[in-house]
Amino acid sequence: MRSDTPDAADTSEAADGPAEADAPDATDAADAADAVTDSTSSDAAAEAPSRAELAARVEELEDAIAAATADDDGKKMSIIATKGTLDMAYPPLILASTAAAFGYEVTVFHTFWGLDILHEERSKNLKLSSVGNPNMPVPNVVGALPGMDRVTTSMMEKKIDDNDTATIEELIDTSLEMGVEFQACQMTIDLMDYDEDDFYDGVTTGVGAATAIQDLAEADIQLLV
Amino acid sequence: MSDAFDITETLDVKGASCPMPVVQTKSAIDELETGDVLEVLATDPGSMSDIDGWAAGTEGVELLDQAAGDDVYKHYVRRTE
Incomplete structure (x- = not known):
């Protein structure tokens, strides 16, 4: 599931739909909690960066580590x-x-x-x-x-x-x-x-x-x- | 034990106590070439643990062997770079 997250971000509008639809159906506390969880994870999916953004971020961090270690030999x-x-x-x-x-x-x-x-x-x-x-x-x-x-x-x-x-x-x-x-x-x-x-x-x-x-x-x- | 490698030089730190065996070992190994082996003779019982710890935490050196005799502790350190 997790590895699908970047892809989910591309279809975030579709993902938002079911989560919002689930919430009103919840009648007991457990269902409500599930709905909250679902809603949270779909929100996270909506905000999750794309693969390209993640790759850029990884590159940025690798550069930062290289700079930090080069300076601290x-x-x-x-x-x-x-x-x-x-x-x-x-x-x-x-x-x-x-x-x-x-x-x-x-x-x-x-x-x-x-x-x-x-x-x-x-x-x-x-x-x-x-x-x-x-x-x-x-x-x-x-x-x-x-x-x-x-x-x-x-x-x-x-x-x-x-x-x-x-x-x-x-x-x-x-x-x-x-x-x-x-x-x-x-x-x-x-x-x-x-x-x-x-x-x-x-x-x-x-x-x-x-x-x-x-x-x-x-x-x-x-x-x- | 010592037949597995040739001893290039011997450092005698008998009588010296902490931190001198380690400090003098470092100074002596700095004078050697890569691949050379330094034999260290010490009477400080703490040198067994100290030279082991020093070699493990220091780049460019490798502890080949240690031997605890009756009075003298022998250490064999190779310079690796």
Whole structure:
């Protein structure tokens, strides 16, 4: 029946006739429902495009798909990095470098404390907070004592070293080599009173939220870390 | 296992942990020619799943074989384009 629809459209005036004639004959609810259905389908048939119109539409859509895929031959990932503690500096860098290995075009937009990851000097001294994380080996009340952040950071740094886990600097260098684009939020640079020279070579400065939105809109994977 | 193909080059990433085995494998395979086979030696147990997943999701590479030894995990990747 369905495949006949385009043909039915050509004889839509004839199709309309019986449907309208059926409706008044309906005496119970079921018949009325059938009549409504019949009437709807014949209306649809009346409005259904012809084969030629469908063929033209298919061609139009095929062109649109071809244009869309031609424009999007590379996979993209966009990450927004907002945190600057030692533990939270890792995920965006690990995911960025790995995605680059998969062939993704990766941008990481660093804003607020996330900017410290790109700061050549500060990135080597990122701290681990000793409070606020119940998985820490010290109770929060002890963690809040002066100097405890330094203790927990040293513990973490030792673990990183013992385990041969890459350092933040190594991950940044590797990511840059792999073609990852690191962007430093200009508003945060001004806010923190940083200088453009404070960042690793290859970091993009002078970018704002609109750049991030553009990257996010084009990306296959978007992450806020 | 390795007699089905000739190893062009060996990459030693023993000691390195995530994400370095995958990242360095990618860099090393980029240096090879089409058809070449890279042998990757890793101690990271996660490399078994990671290199498998990376090869499946990356164009131009094919995972030929993986072998989990006592301490060393071996991976054989061919560059296909």
